[in-house]
Amino acid sequence: MSTITYRVIEHDGGYAYKAGDTFSETFASHDEALRAARIAAQEQQIPGSPETIEYQDSLGRRHVETADGADRPGTAVDG
Template sequence: MGTIHYEVVEHEDGWTYKVGDVFSERYASHDEARAAAERAAAEQMLPGATEDIEYQDEGGDWHEEISLGKDRPETDVMG
């Protein structure tokens, strides 16, 4: 599993963090956005319960898998 990058950036007259092209809510300061990104990144790495999951792929086919609760990505915070 790869690394998920949380990036702190200026956005809409404030600060936010983003993962890929998805932005979080806006924060008044860089420090607030950085702290929120660090919390989100830490939570992303917490183990969870093993779950059965179902998802539909781009071709419309459904798949079933077991997601192990210990299979968590690495994360980092930039900016």
């Protein structure tokens, strides 16, 4: 299972959390950014609903699969 780490950093005159290459909005304080990062990490754990995925591979074959929505990544917060 993969893990997404939310890191709180100084950003744009305040603080933000970063996951991969994506930044959150800017918060006035480190504590606010940390709270928001923890909320985002918790929400990432919420399972989705089953979805049908259709795609074509490089050989032109069509595939239909069902994603159960429960395969959520692990999360961590680095404050």
